[in-house]
Amino acid sequence: MGAFIGIDLGTTYSVVAYVNPATGQPVIIRNAANKAITPSVIAFDSQPPLVGDEAKERQLAGETEVASFFKRNMGDPHYLYTFADKDYTPTQLSTLIIQHLKQLAEQHLRQKVTHAVITVPAYFTHIQRSATIEAGEQAGLHILKIISEPTAAALAYGLRPGAAQREQRILVYDLGGGTFDISLISISEQELTVMATEGDHQLGGKDWDDRLIAYIAEQFEQEFASELIGDDINELRVQTERLKHTLSSKEKAEIRVHAAGHTGTYTVTRACFEELTRDLVERTRTLSEMALHEKQLSWSNLDGVLLVGGSTRMPMIGELIQHVSGKPPMRGINPDEAVALGAAIQATMEKEREDDTEFLLVGRKQTTDVIAHSLGMIAVSEDHSRYRNSIIIRKNLPIPSERARPYMLRLRYNNDTHLEVYLTQGENEDPQQCVYLGSYIFEQFPKIATREAILDITYRYDKNGMVEISAVERTTRQSLKVTVLPVPPDVPLRFLQHPDEQQTQREHITIYLAFDLSGSMQGDPLAAAKLAAEEFVNQCDLTTTSIGLISFSDRVSIDLIATQNADQIFQSIQYLTIGRTGIENSGHPFDAIENLLSTVTGRRYAVVLADGVWEHQKKVIRKAQKCHAQQIEVIAVGFGAADEKFLRAIASSSEQSLFTDLSRLSETFSTIAQEITEANSQHSNPPGIF
Secondary structure, three states: OOEEEEEEOOOOEEEEEEEOOOOOOEEEOOOOOOOOOEEOOEEOOOOOOEEOHHHHHHHHOOOOOEEOOHHHHOOOOOOOEEEOOEEEOHHHHHHHHHHHHHHHHHHHHOOOEEEEEEEEOOOOOHHHHHHHHHHHHHOOOEEEEEEEHHHHHHHHHOOOOOOOOOOEEEEEEEEOOOOEEEEEEEEOOOEEEEEEEEEEOOOOHHHHHHHHHHHHHHHHHHHHOOOOOOHHHHHHHHHHHHHHHHHOOOOEEEEEEEEOOEEEEEEEEHHHHHHHOHHHHHHHHHHHHHHHHHOOOOHHHOOEEEEEOHHHHOHHHHHHHHHHHOOOOEOOOOOOOHHHHHHHHHHHHHHHHHHOOOOOOOOOOEEEEEOOOOEEEEEEOOOOOOEEEEEEEOOOOEEOEEEEEEEEEEOOOOOOOOEEEEEEEOOOOOHHHOEEEEEEEEEOOOOOOOOEEEEEEEEEEOOOOOEEEEEEEOOOOOEOEEEEEOOOOOOOHHHHOOOOHHHHOOOOEEEEEEEEOOHHHOOHHHHHHHHHHHHHHHOOOOOOEEEEEEEEOOOEEEEEEEEOOHHHHHHHHHOOOOEEOEOOOOOOOHHHHHHHHOOOOOEEEEEEEEOOOOOOHHHHHHHHHHHHHOOOEEEEEEOOOOOHHHHHHHOOOHHHEEEOOHHHHHHHHHHHHHHHHHHHHHHOOOOOEO
C-alpha cells in the first residue's frame, strides 16, 4: 500500500506533510535545504528543470527562464508560459511542483507515495479546482480530495491542546502570496463546520510587493529620468520581497537599485509601506465582513481570528484584526505550515473511508465545507428583453449539495433534439460578470407520446466543490447523454444581444407564495412551511418562472417581488418570521396579489397557505374573486385548524383547494409545482440554447 500525504500547493511557497503512523500527529516533510516551505518556482535553464530553492536562487541571480506566480492563472487554457521554446500551462507547471513535493515525501518516507489531499483557495472555481486535480493526477497521484486552505488550517488549529474543549466560532483569515480567503468556521471537539466563505484569488502578498515596486520605480525615475523595464523590474521584484520582509521586523529599511548606469538608494518606512497598501488591507476587511454578514454576525460574535499564510506576518494585518475585533489574532500554529498539516489530517480521514480501515490520528474531526460560488445557468429574463444568470445552487450551502430542476422543451419531429445549457459560477445576474464552466449538451431524447418533454435536471457540487450535471426525461425516466464542450469564443459577448425569437416563445409563469404567519404558525408549522416553500422552488423551472413571497396576519408584507433569482427566493424564505405582520388573522393577501399580478403578462398563480380561521371571511372571498376575474389562478392550501369551506371559496376551483397535514406539506407543495410546470409544457418552444 502506497503512502498518502497532504499538499499545500501555494502561489509563492508549497508545503508537504504526512501523519506519523506511530504518533497520529501530522508532520511537515522538510526539503533538501531543511526548510519547511519550498518556493513554488521552476527554473528552465537546465534539464530537467530545477524546482524549489535552487530555482529561487536562479531567480534571485537574475535568471529569466524562471516560472513563478502561475497559480493565479490556474485553469486558464489560454494563459501560456514559454520557456526553452516550449509552452506550459499553469496546470503543467503545477504538476512539476507537485512531482517535486511527491519526491521529497518518498525520500523521507522511504516508500512510494500514491495518494494525496491537495489544498486550494476556498474561492477557487470549478475550473480551477479541476485543473488542480489534473495537475495532481499528472504528477502520479490519486487525489483523495480537494480541500480549501482555510478549512485545512482550522483542522490543524483544532489539534492544539484545549483548542476544542468548547465550541468556538472563528474566522480564518488566509492571506497567502497570491490569494486571499476568509472562512467563518464553527469548531468543536468532534466537528469542524464551515459556515460561510469569501475571497479573492487575485489578491495576495504579491500585490503588496507590486505597490513597493511601483513606489521605488517612481523614485528612481524622478531621480534619474530613467524608466525601469524588463530585467530591471525582475531584479527589483526580488529586492522588494526582501524589503517587505524586513519591514515586518523593522520600522524602516534601505533598498539599492542598479539600472541604466545609475544607482539609487532609497529608505522606505513601515508607515510609508502601510499607506501605499491601505486599500489592499481594507479590501480584506470588506471581504471578511461580507462573510460575517452572510450569517448575520459581527466581529464581536467571534471567539477569535486565526491568521494563515505568510503574508499575515505583516504587522498591519495583526493591527487590523486587533482594531476590528477588539482581540489580538489567535496564535499557536505556524501560518506557513498549518494548511499542509490540515491537508495531511484530511488525507488520513479520506484514506480511512476509501480503505474501510482506521489509522491512529489525534484530534480527528468530521469536516463540512461549503460552496464558494453560486451555480447558475443562462436564461431569458421575465420580459424577454435580455439574458440573465439564473442561480440554481446558492453559495455557502454545505458540500456535497444538489438541486433538481425541471426544464420544458418541445421535441423535434426528426428526433435530433438537443438542449444546450451554459453553466456559470458567480453571484451577479449579469452574464458578463460570471465564470463560464462550459457548454453542456443534452442529447438522445427518448420517444414519448407528446411533443412536449419535461427534463428533470440535477445539478451537483461534489465533495471537492466540483460541478456535476445529469438529466432524465420525466415520463420514461430515461437518462440523457450529456456532453461538456469548451465555452465558445463569443461567450459571454453573445449574451449582450437580444434573445432570439425562438427563446421568447416560452410563456412565462409568475407565482406568489402567500403565507399566513399568524401566531399559530410559531415553531414546527413555520419550519414545515419554509421546507415546503423550498421544495416548491426546487420543482419550478426558473428559466420560465418567477416566484415572489407574501406574508400576512394582521398586516401584509411583500417580502419579495417575483424573481427568477433562486438565491433571493431562498433567502426570503429563510427570513420568514412570526410577529413581523402581527399575530392575529385580520389581514389577507388578495389586494397585494391583485396589485402585483394584474399588469403581469403570461400565466399567473397565487399559492395561499393557511393554518387557522381568518377574520372577515366574506370580505376576503370577494377580494379573492376579483383575482379570479382577472384570471389569476388561486390555489389554497390549508392544514391544522384551517376552514376547508373557506379554502374552497378563495380557490379558483374546487380542485385548487387542498387540505393536508404538517407531515405532508412539502409533498403537497411539490405536487403543486410539478402540476404547474407540466401544465405549462404545452407552451414550450422549439429546442433552445441557454
